[in-house]
Amino acid sequence: MQLVIKIIVSVIVILVATAVAKRVPSAAGLIAVMPLTGALVLVFVYLENKGNPQVMQEFARGALWGILPSILFFVVALLCFKRNLSLPIVLVSSFAVWVGAACLHQFFLK
Secondary structure, X not given: OHHHHHHHHHHHHHHHHHHHHOOOHHHHHHHHHOHHHHHHHHHHHHHHOOOOHHHHHHHHHHHXXXXXXXXXXXXXXXXXXXXXXXXXXXXXXXXXXXXXXXXHHHHHHX
């Protein structure tokens, strides 16, 4: 049942963001990266780990430093769009930079 709830909540957030994007794309971008997602995952991690303080601290630390690879993803996307590159190139470039930064993230947090 928890999996179904997670899927439903995730779909609702995505649908709201895409609906808002039709009128105010910048607001949709804000919705897509807002702490709601992190807060939802925080609740699920808390429930699944019975509030284990060590797990919660590691999650919060990973999320905090995980912001940097995400910022790089969107910086690369913005730069690619400014150069009028196609969506597939934007996504490949952005994800490549994100993966590199995410690997560094995991290396330094261990």
